[in-house]
Amino acid sequence: MSDMTNRAGGLIPAGYAELLNALKVRICAAQTRAALAANRELIQLYWEIGKEIVERQKSEGWGTAIIERLSTDVQKEFPGIAGFSPRNIWRMRAFYLAYRDKVGKELSQLATESPGNTPPLFALALPWFHNVLIIESIKDPVQRRWYAGQALEYGWSRNVLAIQIKSDLFHRQGKAVTNFQATLPPPQSDLAQQVLKDPYIFDFLTLDAAGPPVPDSARGRGNPFRVGPIGPIGPIGPIGPVV
Numbered sequence: 001m002s003d004m005t006n007r008a009g010g011l012i013p014a015g016y017a018e019l020l021n022a023l024k025v026r027i028c029a030a031q032t033r034a035a036l037a038a039n040r041e042l043i044q045l046y047w048e049i050g051k052e053i054v055e056r057q058k059s060e061g062w063g064t065a066i067i068e069r070l071s072t073d074v075q076k077e078f079p080g081i082a083g084f085s086p087r088n089i090w091r092m093r094a095f096y097l098a099y100r101d102k103v104g105k106e107l108s109q110l111a112t113e114s115p116g117n118t119p120p121l122f123a124l125a126l127p128w129f130h131n132v133l134i135i136e137s138i139k140d141p142v143q144r145r146w147y148a149g150q151a152l153e154y155g156w157s158r159n160v161l162a163i164q165i166k167s168d169l170f171h172r173q174g175k176a177v178t179n180f181q182a183t184l185p186p187p188q189s190d191l192a193q194q195v196l197k198d199p200y201i202f203d204f205l206t207l208d209a210a211g212p213p214v215p216d217s218a219r220g221r222g223n224p225f226r227v228g229p230i231g232p233i234g235p236i237g238p239i240g241p242v243v
Contacts, residue, residue, distance in 0.1 A: 031196060032192050032195070032196070035192075035195045035196045035198075035201065036125065036195060038201045038204065038205055039124075039125075039126075039127060039128075039195050039198065039201055040124045040125070041204075042083075042128065042200060042201055042204050043119065043123060043124050043126070043128060043131065044118060044119070044124060045204075046083075046091075046092040046095060046128065047092070047095060047096055047118065047119045047123075049089065049092045050092035050093040050094070050095050050096030050097070051096045051100075051117075053066075053067070053070075053089070053092070053093045053096075054093060054096055054097060054100075067086050067089050067090060068086050070084075070089060071084050071085055071086045071089055080203065081203045081204070082199050082200050082203040082204075083128070083200045083203065083204065091132055094135060094136075095119070095123075095131060095132070095135055096119075098135040098144075099119050099120060099123065099141075120145070120148075122145060122148040122149060122152065123148065125148075125152055126148055126151060126152065126191075127158070127191070127194050127195050127198055128198070128200055129158050130148075130151055130158055130161060130191070133158060133161060133162055133165070134147055134148060134161075134165075137162075137165050138165065143170050146170055147161065147164065147165060147169075147170065150164070150169070151191060152191070154189075155189020155190055155191040155192060156189075156190060156191055157190030157191060157193075157194060158194065160190065
């Protein structure tokens, strides 16, 4: 009995607590990776939408009214989806413009961190409203990258990031721009928690046991791409809070 402990009427091996703690760490890390992967897809989508709008405005002369119409139609096709208000679609356009001409021109390091037709890697790693705060508060591309890197390294919440920008931490602490490392923020950090609870990500996924969402206009016509609950791994439920 020396290697067993009686607990709630059952025998618990001596190494059980260690196993449980290790599993909790792995679960938290897996939740964070899953949420960040979904966040990356969302940020990439917003970038592409912003790019499409800019190009259509240039080539076809689209006016501001088209943003209102696009917002209405997208929300009609995907009822309840967040992130497609007219204001947020304008932010997508601004997000694309913020980095379109900067990458490889004003900050050479960004060129190696922006693989092709995508925003910089640091932007893909940040939650949407961290990105919005950075592009709306900071015009200098070097400072944008620096604050993004600090937020990722230290797991800053959006409120902390706002405070650091307002206090001009870039000039107070130093201007060195280190190589961006695509590492996970600590699962218990404020940044990771905000990603895990981001309603834009939940609405973007909108997954249930029936498979991926289908636009209202496509319902009733069949979906040749639907093959069951999210491929071979089964349905994915909401990402719960970190324990």
